[in-house]
Each structure stands twice: as structure tokens, then as C-alpha cells.
Amino acid sequence: MIDADVPPLADGAAPPSSRDGLSHRDFSRLAAIIETHAGIRMPPTKRTMVEGRLRRRLRRLDLPDLNAYCRHVLDGDGLESELVDLIDAVTTNKTDFFREIDHFRYLMGTAIPALSRLPHHPGRDRPLKIWSAACSTGAEPYTVAMLLLEQERAGMPIRHEIIATDICTEALAAARLGVYPAEMARMVPEPFASRYLMRSRDPDDPTVRLVPRVRQSVRFGRLNVMEPAYPVPTDMDVIFFRNILIYFDKTTQKKVLEKLCGHLRPGGCLFVGHSETITNMDLPLKQAGSAIFIRS
Ligand SMILES: C[S@@+](CC[C@H](N)C(=O)[O-])C[C@H]1O[C@@H](n2cnc3c(N)ncnc32)[C@H](O)[C@@H]1O
Known part of the structure; x- marks a missing residue:
């Protein structure tokens, strides 16, 4: 048998499987924790992915295998201290600069001009408030920051505040650093790349870093959108909530979207x-x- 799916022992602990995998029962218990806490659905098809990602936690925790991990987290007192890292391990942080570029065209060409016609002229008399609510490693809010900096260069500055939140602490740390692999830099078109990306002086280092002005334009914070209330202003002009709903079931999607509205x-x-x-x-x-949706 490749993956032992055995009944639990008397104390509730499943014995280790013949390979270092998660038993069906341990996977279900971890999946329930992840879904309850972060809203992220974990169907059985995700088991191999979860196993792979949690193996990286073993060395950090000085544990021999996934069974030991599960005993620590599920049957011992390890859950409280492990929860943030467990969620970090299972989030999918795929993102890109200028991803789904039509949205950025709409933002600059339609949404901001329309918003600027509202009372109190957002962007002039008060800052335009933009929130990237599942920002991952920051490419999305930094794309907005670069577009607004370009607008300023063109002599049409828009006062703004950009906040960016995510549940994943590793993604947020990377976002604050603003260093990206060369493949991601390729998604930044000219003239943005030459103005806002710095290449390393080391020819063997293929990473790029955003210039300080772009990095300083975005305020990052950790926020789990499953929380009952968000410590975020209730008068945002623009919210990006992209490529996260796919991880939630319909009920969670509706609950979270109601709160965002x-x-x-x-x-x-x-x-x-x-x-x-x-x-x-x-x-x-x-x-x-x-x-693209407009709040009525
Ligand atoms: C695929 S990325 C999308 C990033 C970006 N919005 C984009 O479209 O390129 C999904 C992000 O949602 C975050 N996420 C998942 N569950 C979350 C939750 N409950 N609260 C906040 N962020 C969450 C993940 O950590 C991940 O960074």
C-alpha cells in the first residue's frame, strides 16, 4: 500500500504511513483547520501539494516526518504556534506585475476619471484610497503605484493611498522587500521597467528591486479576510480582490464580498x-x- 489510510489508534493518533505522507484522517483534519481559519478549500486532490509544502516545515521544527508534524499540531499543543506557518505553507501566491492588464487600463482610463467627478474630488481634495486585499508578494499594488507615479510624471498627479494586505506572512515579507526574480520583471513594460526597477550590479544575480519611491507608496499589513471585521477604512475608492475567490466555496465568497462591499x-x-x-x-x-464591479 502506498498511502496507509488506517484507522486511528486508541489515543486518536494515526500510525505513520509506509511512505512519509499524510493519512486520510490527518489530511482531513488539517484541511478542516485550514478551511475554517483561512477559507481555503482543501479537497483530497490537494493532498500531495500539502504534503510537499509541509515537508519544508519539518526541518524548521526539527521533526522527523509528517506523522510527527501531525501529532504535534493535531494531537499535541503545537497548533497555536504553528497556525500562521501552516497557512503560509498552503497559500498559493502566484502573481505578476500588470496581471490582467485590462483592469489597469480601466482603472486609469475609466474608474479614476469617474471617481474624480464624485463630491470632494478624490485624488485632488482628498487621497484616492486603493486596497489590494489579497496582494501576495506585492506585484498588484506596486503596479498601481507605478501607474500613479507615471501620472505624476505626466504632470497630472493623483493624491493617493495604497494599502495592501494578505494572510501570508512570507508573501508580505517579500512584498515589503520589493525584490523579484527576472521572470517577473519581464512582465513590466517600458517605460516602467527602466524607471522603476533596479538591476543588481552582480551579473550573476538575476533579481530586480523596485526603486524606493515605488516601495514607499504601498503600506502592507497582514489581514485574514475571514476575520469578522477588517481594520481598514470603510470609504475605499478601489478594491482589488483578484484570484483569491477561486480558493473559497460559494458561501465564503459571498460572506467575504459582503464585508468588502x-x-x-x-x-x-x-x-x-x-x-x-x-x-x-x-x-x-x-x-x-x-x-469589474461598481458599488451601488
Ligand atoms: C493567487 S494570489 C493572488 C495575488 C494577486 N491578487 C493577483 O491576482 O495577482 C492569492 C492570494 O490570496 C491570499 N489569501 C488566501 N486566503 C486568504 C485569506 N483568508 N485572507 C487574505 N488573503 C488570503 C494568498 O495568501 C495569496 O497571496
Whole structure:
């Protein structure tokens, strides 16, 4: 048998499997913790992925195998101290600069001009407030920051505040650092790349770093959108919530989107991922484009 799916021992602990894998029962218990805490669905098809990622935790915790990990987290007193790292380990942080570029065209060409016609002229009389609510390693909010810096260079400055949050502490640490692999830099078009990316002087180091002005334009913080309340202003002009809904079930999607709507001013703009559907959820939103919604 490759993966022992054995009944639990008397004390609730499953014996180690013949390979270093997770028993069905341990995987189900971890999946329930992850889904309850972070909303992220963990169907059985994710077991191999979870095993691979949790193996990286073993060395850090000085544990011999995944069974020892499960006993520590599920049957011992390790869950409280491990929860943040467990969630870090199972999040998918794929992101890119200028990802789903139509959204950025809409932001600059349609959403911001429309918002600037609202009372108190957001962008001039008060800052335009933008929130990237699942920002991963920062490419999304930094793309917005670069676009707004370009606007300033063109002599049409827009006062703004960009906040960016995510549940994953490792992604947030990378975001604050603002250092990216060369493949990601390739997604930054000219003239943004030459103005806002610094190449390493070391020819063997293929990473790039965002210039300080871009890094300083975004305020990062940890926020789990499953929390009952968000410590974020309730008058955001723009919220990016892209490529995260796919990890949630419908009930969680609706609950989280309702809370996000409570942080978006009437006339404000919500972007979700192009592959994410949020129709038939009875939300106070009107569709304005592909994966673009306006708060009614
Ligand atoms: C695939 S990335 C999307 C990044 C970016 N929005 C984009 O579209 O490129 C999904 C992000 O959602 C975050 N995430 C997952 N569950 C979360 C939760 N409950 N609260 C906040 N962030 C969460 C993950 O950590 C991950 O960084």
C-alpha cells in the first residue's frame, strides 16, 4: 500500500504511513483547520501539494516526518504556534506585475476619471484610497503605484493611498522587500521597467528591486479576510480582490464580498479575477466590465 489510510489508534493518533505522507484522517483534519481559519478549500486532490509544502516545515521544527508534524499540531499543543506557518505553507501566491492588464487600463482610463467627478474630488481634495486585499508578494499594488507615479510624471498627479494586505506572512515579507526574480520583471513594460526597477550590479544575480519611491507608496499589513471585521477604512475608492475567490466555496465568497462591499464607497470600483464569477450573489454591485464591479 502506498498511502496507509488506517484507522486511528486508541489515543486518536494515526500510525505513520509506509511512505512519509499524510493519512486520510490527518489530511482531513488539517484541511478542516485550514478551511475554517483561512477559507481555503482543501479537497483530497490537494493532498500531495500539502504534503510537499509541509515537508519544508519539518526541518524548521526539527521533526522527523509528517506523522510527527501531525501529532504535534493535531494531537499535541503545537497548533497555536504553528497556525500562521501552516497557512503560509498552503497559500498559493502566484502573481505578476500588470496581471490582467485590462483592469489597469480601466482603472486609469475609466474608474479614476469617474471617481474624480464624485463630491470632494478624490485624488485632488482628498487621497484616492486603493486596497489590494489579497496582494501576495506585492506585484498588484506596486503596479498601481507605478501607474500613479507615471501620472505624476505626466504632470497630472493623483493624491493617493495604497494599502495592501494578505494572510501570508512570507508573501508580505517579500512584498515589503520589493525584490523579484527576472521572470517577473519581464512582465513590466517600458517605460516602467527602466524607471522603476533596479538591476543588481552582480551579473550573476538575476533579481530586480523596485526603486524606493515605488516601495514607499504601498503600506502592507497582514489581514485574514475571514476575520469578522477588517481594520481598514470603510470609504475605499478601489478594491482589488483578484484570484483569491477561486480558493473559497460559494458561501465564503459571498460572506467575504459582503464585508468588502462594506469598505467600498458608493461609486467605488471592485476588481475580481477574470476567471471568478460573482453574479447571483445579491451584492450591492453593478457589473461595469469583465470582472469589474461598481458599488451601488
Ligand atoms: C493567487 S494570489 C493572488 C495575488 C494577486 N491578487 C493577483 O491576482 O495577482 C492569492 C492570494 O490570496 C491570499 N489569501 C488566501 N486566503 C486568504 C485569506 N483568508 N485572507 C487574505 N488573503 C488570503 C494568498 O495568501 C495569496 O497571496
